[in-house]
Amino acid sequence: xxxxxxxxxxxxxxxxxxxxxxxxxxxxxxxxxxxxxxxxxxxxxxxxxxxxxxxxxxxxxxxxxxxxxxxxxxxxxxxxxxxxxxxxxxxxxxxxxxxxxxxxxxxxxxxxxxxxxxxxxxxxxxxxxxxxxxxxxxxxxxxxxxxxxxxxxxxxxxxxxxxxxxxxxxxxxxxxxxxxxxxxxxxxxxxxxxxxxxxxxxxxxxxxxxxxxxxxxxxxxxxxxxxxxxxxxxxxxxxxxxxxxxxxxxxxxxxxxxxxxxxxxxxxxxxxxxxxxxxxxxxxxxxxxxxxxxxxxxxxxxxxxxxxxxxxxxxxxxxxxxxxxxxxxxxxxxxxxxxxxxxxxxxxxxxxxxxxxxxxxxxxxxxxxxxxxxxxxxxxxxxxxxxxxxxxx
Ligand code: CP3
Numbered sequence: 001x002x003x004x005x006x007x008x009x010x011x012x013x014x015x016x017x018x019x020x021x022x023x024x025x026x027x028x029x030x031x032x033x034x035x036x037x038x039x040x041x042x043x044x045x046x047x048x049x050x051x052x053x054x055x056x057x058x059x060x061x062x063x064x065x066x067x068x069x070x071x072x073x074x075x076x077x078x079x080x081x082x083x084x085x086x087x088x089x090x091x092x093x094x095x096x097x098x099x100x101x102x103x104x105x106x107x108x109x110x111x112x113x114x115x116x117x118x119x120x121x122x123x124x125x126x127x128x129x130x131x132x133x134x135x136x137x138x139x140x141x142x143x144x145x146x147x148x149x150x151x152x153x154x155x156x157x158x159x160x161x162x163x164x165x166x167x168x169x170x171x172x173x174x175x176x177x178x179x180x181x182x183x184x185x186x187x188x189x190x191x192x193x194x195x196x197x198x199x200x201x202x203x204x205x206x207x208x209x210x211x212x213x214x215x216x217x218x219x220x221x222x223x224x225x226x227x228x229x230x231x232x233x234x235x236x237x238x239x240x241x242x243x244x245x246x247x248x249x250x251x252x253x254x255x256x257x258x259x260x261x262x263x264x265x266x267x268x269x270x271x272x273x274x275x276x277x278x279x280x281x282x283x284x285x286x287x288x289x290x291x292x293x294x295x296x297x298x299x300x301x302x303x304x305x306x307x308x309x310x311x312x313x314x315x316x317x318x319x320x321x322x323x324x325x326x327x328x329x330x331x332x333x334x335x336x337x338x339x340x341x342x343x344x345x346x347x348x349x350x351x352x353x354x355x356x357x358x359x360x361x362x363x364x365x366x367x368x369x370x371x372x373x374x375x376x377x378x379x380x381x382x383x384x385x386x387x388x389x390x391x392x393x
Contacts, residue, residue, distance in 0.1 A: 041177040041239050042275060046107045050240065050277040050299050050320045052358035058345060058387035059107035060380055061179070063281075064366030065100040066112050070373060072099050083128055087113050090163040097168050101176065103373060104380045108177050108240065109168060111233070113161055115183030115244055118225050119192045121152035132196070139195030143214040151225045154232035161229075162236040169237030180238030182229050184245035184282070185222040185263040192218070201250055208259055215259065223263045227271050234276045242279040242301065243267060249284015249303075261291060268296035279322055283365060286311075293318040303364030308344060312351030312358070321348065322360040325379075330363075330371045334378035341382035356387055 041047060045059035067073055076096050080086035087093055097112040116134050120126035125137030140146060152158055169178055183191075191197070193204040208215040230241045248260040264280050271278065280292055281301030292300050293315040300319045302311050304326040311321045329340045341361075348359045361383045367376065 038275065039239065040175040044107065044175055044177050046177050046240060046360060047275075047277065049358060049360050050279070052317065052320055054357060054389070056389055057384045058356055058359050058361050060361035060383040061106050061108040061110065062100075062363055062367055062376065062379075063110075064368075065104075065106060065110060065376075066096045067367060068369035069367055069371045069376070070099055070103070083114075084126065087117075087164075088160045090160060090167045093164040094167040094171055097164075098171060100376075101172075104377055105384065106176075106380060108179050109172050110179040110242075111161075111165055111168065111181060111238065113164065113181070115181070115188065115246075116191060117158060117161055118152065118182065118222065118229055119188055121157035122149055122192075122225070124192060134191060135196045136191065140192045140218065143211060146214050146218045146221075149218070149221045151221065151228055154228055158229065158232070162232055165233050165236035165238050177239040178237060179240045179242055180230060180233030180236075181242040181244060182226045182233075184243050184248060184260065184280075185219045185226060185267075186251070186260040187245055187247045188222050188226075189215070189218055189259075190247045192222075201247060205251075205255070208255065212258075219259060219263050223266050226267055230267070230271055230278075231273070234273050239276050240279065241271070241273060241276055242281055242299075245280065245282035245285065248282050253287060256288065257291075261288060261295075264292070264297075265295040277320075279320075279360075281322065289314045299360060301362065305364075307351075308348035308359070309351035312348050317352070317358065320358040320360055322362050324362070324364040327363045327365055327367060327371075330367065330375045330379065332375075334375060337375060337378045338382040338386070341379060342386045345383070345386050356389070359387075361387075 045055045046061065048055050049059050073096050076092055077083060077086050080089055080092050086096065093112045097109050100106060101109055116126050119136065124139060127135055127137065129135060154162065165178065165180060172178055190201050190204050193207055194201065234241060243264065245260060245264060248256055251260060268278055268280065277298035279299035279301050280295065280297045283303050284305065285292060285302060286306035289300065289311055297319060299322050300315060301322040302324045304324050308321060308324055315321060325340060325344055329337055345356065349356050352358060
């Protein structure tokens with residue numbers, strides 16, 4: 001199956017020859033002064049795929065690619081003392097960001113940090129209890145608490161994040177793009193109101209239903225903060241930006257369209273990001289792919305409750321599609337992993353007119369601490385081998 005999909009020449013073809021020029025005269029390379037200023041990562045597989053340009057093979061990176069499944073991560077975390085101390089130390093955050101890239105030929109690095117840095121910087125007091133996940137000392141418990149919230153200063157309270165971005169960008173291979181990220185407004189509001197993770201997100205949903213105006217005020221200020229935060233990460237050197245809407249899929253369609261989708265759309269429209277493409281990832285966003293594809297984002301991250309064939313068809317070439325293997329597939333054998341990877345690559349192509357363009361390989365959610373690095377290696381190798389395009393000419 002591999003190699004059956006021939007790349008379609010596009011006007012971006014590297015040789016500068018327009019495939020559609022009628023008289024076959026050579027078209028001179030357009031005077032694009034910008035090109036010289038662009039970083040080497042601009043032409044990386046990931047950034048090309050997010051622009052739906054041709055690539056030699058499908059790019060792959062993995063959510064939570066830096067984390068506890070790597071023994072070297074556990075060692076650096078022990079050195080830092082805690083997860084938060086690690087995330088707040090730019091040198092050590094840089095070290096753990098680079099660790100998975102030393103092991104696997106991944107096509108991107110992702111900033112090592114957390115989505116809860118914004119509410120922490122807003123004064124809610126983030127802390128972690130081992131085995132229990134994130135918690136806030138001062139969650140939002142009244143309408144009056146919401147009125148007091150303000151967008152944090154990116155150069156003060158969140159300076160450690162920008163310092164980590166700058167440090168990583170200095171240490172990372174210039175040809176490899178660095179992904180910056182934020183939580184979505186709804187997902188951040190979930191933790192801010194509950195004060196921790198939750199099974200049913202009852203408090204935050206009750207607030208949305210009982211006090212919709214206050215909820216919109218909260219989502220509005222968080223959206224302003226997300227836009228400032230992603231913009232600052234881009235200015236510090238991040239070349240791709242991803243928003244994690246981890247909990248949007250727990251909403252009913254009516255509530256999703258009122259409390260999550262409009263804020264994702266605002267980010268896609270208002271975030272000034274130069275050449276940095278935006279990826280909107282959402283768990284359980286399958287019912288809304290058409291709407292999300294029209295939001296102004298460049299990439300859409302999906303989970304395994306939708307086939308890539310379906311996702312590609314329904315987004316109709318408007319965005320690149322990222323995803324979507326069930327992470328549990330990493331518990332299977334390397335041979336089974338390779339088969340699932342090939343099926344996933346082919347599913348995307350089937351929904352995309354037979355072409356692999358516009359696909360970024362990822363899991364539908366993050367890696368878990370008990371997964372084997374050897375299985376991750378098998379997955380990354382299978383993506384590249386199974387998608388390699390035949391050379392043109
Ligand atoms: O993907 C990456 O490699 C980048 C780093 C990253 C982390 N968290 C590191 C982390 C990213 C992108 C996140 C995002 C994040 N954080 C999300 C959205 C993505 C998702 O998983 O849906 C959410 C909901 C959080 C909040 C959060 N932070 C949770 C639920 C936890 C797990 C707590 C636990 O004990 O398992 C964290 C902590 C966290 N963030 C860890 C890592 C590697 C584990 C911390 C440790 O070392 O103990």
